[in-house]
Amino acid sequence: MDLEVVQKEEKLPAIKLTIFQYVIVGVMLVLIFGLWRLQVVGAENYRALAEANRIRKVPILAPRGQIFDREGRLLVDNYPSVSCFLVREQGHDFEPDLPLIARGLHMTVDQIHAILRKYRAAPKYQPLPLKQDITPDEQEFIEAHRDEMPELETVDEQRRLYPKDGFAAHLIGYVGEVSEEMLNDPRYAYYEPGDVVGKSGVEASYDAILRGTDGSRDVLVDSHGREVGKLGTERSKPGQSLRLTIDLDIQRAAENALGDRQGAIVALDPHTGEVLAMVSRPTFDPNAFAVKIGRDEWNKLITDPNHPLLNKAIQAQSPPGSTFKIIMSVAGLQEGVAQNLKVNCQGGAELYGHFYACDRHHGAVDIHNAIPLSCDTYYYNLAARLGIDTIAKYAHGLGIGMKTGIDLPDEITGVMPSTEWKMKTFHEKWYAGEAVSVGIGQGAVAATPIQLARALGGIASGGVLKRPHVVFPDELPAEFRTAMRDSFPGSGDKTMQIDPANWETITDGMAAVTGPGGTAFADHLENIDFAGKTGTAQVVNHSFGALKVSSNVNERANAWFVGMAPRRNPDIVVAVFWQHGGWGNVSAPLAAKVIEAFVDKQRRLNHNLVAEAAEKPVEVGAVWADPAKKDAAGAEDATDAVGTVHTGHFALKPSGNAAAGDQPVQHPKPAVPKPAPVTPAKPEEQQ
Secondary structure (H helix, E strand, O other): OHHHHHHHHHHHHHHHHHHHHHHHHHHHHHHHHHHHHHHHHOHHHHHHHHHHOOEEEEEEOOOOOOEEOOOOOEEEEEEEEEEEEEOOOOOOOOHHHHHHHHHHOOOOHHHHHHHHHHOOOOOOOOOEEEEOOOOHHHHHHHHHOOOOOOOEEEEEEEEEEOOHHHOOHHHHOOEEEOOHHHHOOHHHOOOOOOOEEEOOHHHHHOHHHHOOEOEEEEEEEOOOOOEEEEEEEEOOEOOOOEEEOOOHHHHHHHHHHHOOOOEEEEEEEOOOOEEEEEEEEOOOOOHHHHOOOOHHHHHHHHHOOOOOOOOHHHHOOEOOHHHHHHHHHHHHHHOOOHHHOOEEEOOEEEEOOEEEEOOOOOEEEOHHHHHHHOOHHHHHHHHHHHOHHHHHHHHHHOOOOOOOOOOOOOOOOOEOOOHHHHHHHHOOOOOOOHHHHHOOOOOOOEEOHHHHHHHHHHHHOOOEEOOOEOEOHHHOOHHHHHHHHHHOOOOOOEEOOOOHHHHHHHHHHHHHHOOOOOOOHHHOOOOOOOEEEEEEEOOOOHHHHHHOOOOOHHHOOEEEEEEEEOOOOOOEEEEEEEOOOOOHHHHHHHHHHHHHHHHHHHHHHOOOHHHHHOOOOEEEEEEEEOOOOEOOOOOEOHHHOOOOEEEEEEEEOOOOOEOOOOOOEEOOOOOOOOOOOOOOOOHHHOO
């Protein structure tokens, strides 16, 4: 027993020794692996880091592409600017310099610390934007302290220069610094903190084309971070320019027409879907975003109850009022109901146990005068006969309640109710009486100006609807066009079959709206085939919102008008949405101004002087001669065969007859040489 204990005691030190040996071997292997990783595997990486200690990469920012209108007129340009960046060199402590930096750049130390906190996750080698668009005296401060504060670096860049007074601001959009939320989005994977990116409008939709590719400049620096030499330059690649479908002249006419009224105007070419003009009010100044916008100014914009950043042409949805009666007319005629529907309007209709009021006593009404009279009683009865699902079928076919697919961000879908929609949205049954209000564009139905312009323009074009767009698709790369369609889904190009006879009935009805007795007769345009439809959309109850103009603007009805020229296969369609404007006919003159500007321009371009002048006299120049003198026998005097020559201007009417009372405007007589006598040819010489 004692012998076994002794043997065990002798074996314990040997086991411990073996374990200790293995531990030593393991440590040696770890050290060898670490040395191999540092000296072999990581050699290139550490060599690059060592080079970075003496080479500074200064960014060269690419200018964004310019933006032009359809005729090549410049809308958005760039202007030269200088920004200050903070370079965080390894081993250099810039904290003691912050008070002096703050004074020289007219900042506070707290502002600089806030910037450092914002970019705390950025790599150390990345310069941080300290202040943008610095002044000449701030540039001089940086140059004067270059040796003692090498962490300050100036970078030349191009900043956006937008039209003044918010002209086309919602359409064009604005740019700003990429946010942290955007950097977490896969779409912005190639952006870095401090990059400028499109935030709204065309600037956002086409940012990938407009932004270009930044370059860089490599410079040698000493141990204190001071520049001592240059190595090379990688040039930046400017962004591509864009040509918009916008016509500057039509845009200006729309801007002037809407003025300071809250709302929107959108003008389309229904043949192609090209947006000719787009205005939203109130507007904002995108130049405020070209340099980083202040917190106070930003808060003022986002808290404004009138929503100046909202593009009401594609984002404001409202009941369309009586403009929806055109869609109702399509549904009623195509279903074979409206042709035989006749009502006697005595100020309203009793349906489903409820009286629905009309604004007037129209008397006998059928489909031919229902549109120009805008008789609610007729469309109450038509809606009751069609039912909500039939109405929804045609409204959806014309793009109501869905995005159009326009190439601008954040378009709203609108609302087109149906039995399925109500069950899905409210988990309630649809009642037949609810369709009555929808029949006059009230109730749950809501549309945007771009939807109504496209829908009514498509109806006037025989049922052919085009996807609205603000950039010419054929000027974009094929893969980008595909990406844009995927990024902006909507109803796109589509066709609804409309019987030619029904088409003529509806378009003639819209033309009668601006004719005698129509709701927009006061705004008819001489010698222009101007058609359309007014719409009054209540925001409070019918009797108070429509029959009275409230002293409280927010209680007034929204005023709609959708007009076009000519009535069939129009070249332009204009939708006007005047928020709290009152009666719909007050929006008609705004559309008339835009359409008149369009037609006048087309006539000028086509040199159609007669059509352009209409009843106005046309001034023409002329050269004429008095009859030659005759002798006593009545024969012409051979010495005065030409007679006296005159010049002057006539004021002629388009018919070609001189205007009554118009007399030639005499000009000084030119010196006309008296011709030599002419000897008549012999008979055999005459041909």
